[in-house]
Amino acid sequence: MRRRTCIITYYGYMDGSGEYYIVIDSSICDGCGLCVGQCPKKIIETAKAMIDIEEKIVATVKEEHRKNIKYECLPCKPDKETPPCVSVCKNNAIRIIWKAKA
Amino acid sequence: MIEGSQQYWRWREYHLVFPEKRPKQSSIITAGVDIGSVSSKAVIMVNGEIYSISIMRTGSSSPDSAKKVMEWALKDTELKLSDIHYIVGTGYGRVNVPMAHNTLTEIACHAKGANYIWGPTVRTILDVGGQDIKAIKCDEKGKVLSFLMNDKCAAGTGRGMEVLADLLKIPIEEMGAVSLNVDEEPEPVSCTCVAFARTEAMWLLRRGWTKEKVLAAYMRAMAIRMCNLLQRVGCESELAVTGGQSKNVGIISRVESLLGMKTLPMPEWEKDGRDPMAAGAIGAALFAKALHEKAKK
Ligand code: SF4
Ligand code: SF4
Numbered sequence: 001m002r003r004r005t006c007i008i009t010y011y012g013y014m015d016g017s018g019e020y021y022i023v024i025d026s027s028i029c030d031g032c033g034l035c036v037g038q039c040p041k042k043i044i045e046t047a048k049a050m051i052d053i054e055e056k057i058v059a060t061v062k063e064e065h066r067k068n069i070k071y072e073c074l075p076c077k078p079d080k081e082t083p084p085c086v087s088v089c090k091n092n093a094i095r096i097i098w099k100a101k102a
Numbered sequence: 103m104i105e106g107s108q109q110y111w112r113w114r115e116y117h118l119v120f121p122e123k124r125p126k127q128s129s130i131i132t133a134g135v136d137i138g139s140v141s142s143k144a145v146i147m148v149n150g151e152i153y154s155i156s157i158m159r160t161g162s163s164s165p166d167s168a169k170k171v172m173e174w175a176l177k178d179t180e181l182k183l184s185d186i187h188y189i190v191g192t193g194y195g196r197v198n199v200p201m202a203h204n205t206l207t208e209i210a211c212h213a214k215g216a217n218y219i220w221g222p223t224v225r226t227i228l229d230v231g232g233q234d235i236k237a238i239k240c241d242e243k244g245k246v247l248s249f250l251m252n253d254k255c256a257a258g259t260g261r262g263m264e265v266l267a268d269l270l271k272i273p274i275e276e277m278g279a280v281s282l283n284v285d286e287e288p289e290p291v292s293c294t295c296v297a298f299a300r301t302e303a304m305w306l307l308r309r310g311w312t313k314e315k316v317l318a319a320y321m322r323a324m325a326i327r328m329c330n331l332l333q334r335v336g337c338e339s340e341l342a343v344t345g346g347q348s349k350n351v352g353i354i355s356r357v358e359s360l361l362g363m364k365t366l367p368m369p370e371w372e373k374d375g376r377d378p379m380a381a382g383a384i385g386a387a388l389f390a391k392a393l394h395e396k397a398k399k
């Protein structure tokens with residue numbers, strides 16, 4: 001059986017206070033851009049990415065926001081609710097990992 | 103750096119040519135250039151095998167560093183820059199490699215490079231570069247399945263090691279071994295930020311800690327963070343370590359004992375250029391071959 005290939009990118013980081021990641025699967029994202037419109041902080045964009053040697057348009061987190069996810073995404077309460085970027089995606093290409101230490 | 107004073111941070115810059123891989127008339131000649139935050143690497147391949155490799159310190163401008171490291175790779179070969187059919191650039195952030203025909207992410211290049219260095223059994227790659235740590239999962243062809251990068255805090259990276267080498271006056275290539283010279287593992291330091299590395303290390307030294315113990319505490323803290331990243335992507339064997347710290351036994355052995363898993367052994371890179379520090383450039387040169395072949399079709 002062939003395993004489905006997936007290209008999962010974890011945008012975010014882990015620091016002393018916990019883990020904060022926006023996780024995007026580029027193999028199922030079709031670059032429709034719905035999540036871009038839904039994000040109140042405008043931190044997601046669609047951009048060209050090289051997947052292996054093919055180019056594809058996919059959702060990415062803007063570079064200047066990658067080190068700030070803990071603060072940028074906080075208003076969406078990703079620990080308690082489903083953030084708009086996640087709920088809008090019909091392909092389930094986005095998820096959020098949010099584990100703040102108590 | 104003042105001339106004459108020993109540069110403890112300085113790792114070895116080198117250039118190797120493997121004349122037996124010399125190109126023939128019909129050979130496909132490709133190159134990969136990886137401009138990292140600390141070191142720049144260039145690899146020239148003939149039919150997908152390493153012919154020449156060079157590693158040097160990255161200067162203040164990435165186009166200049168790319169030019170220099172490529173010129174060095176061409177030295178003592180029969181090639182000119184224009185003989186290379188396809189060049190792929192890669193590196194930290196938005197790098198600028200002026201002679202490159204294409205630019206690819208360093209993640210894809212590292213996975214491809216690790217697959218070339220160790221073969222198809224590599225499933226997880228830990229890349230410890232100058233300013234970030236990456237955990238990459240790939241398939242048997244070296245294709246990226248998932249990856250995670252931590253560049254928030256330059257925790258346990260090349261830059262931090264350089265700062266400590268300079269402070270403790272221990273040559274950077276010996277630091278790993280020195281750190282293993284402790285009777286028991288000290289508690290890891292609380293913060294591995296480069297900005298505080300110096301201050302915290304000085305404070306520990308004043309409290310009477312030996313250099314060995316200070317280094318052990320640092321490398322343990324780094325190893326813990328690396329293991330956290332690896333566990334997040336799901337560490338599967340076999341595990342390969344690439345990047346500038348792949349030769350640091352102090353870090354590697356701690357990662358191994360924390361994970362309870364061996365890492366793939368260091369290849370005999372002096373014989374064929376399969377240096378894990380150059381995995382990104384090796385992968386870039388392989389992609390260059392694939393892209394060249396695709397363009398010809
Ligand atoms: S909504 Fe989903 S499929 Fe559309 S761009 Fe965003 S992640 Fe990709
Ligand atoms: S969690 Fe909210 S702020 Fe963060 S990317 Fe999603 S929509 Fe934007």
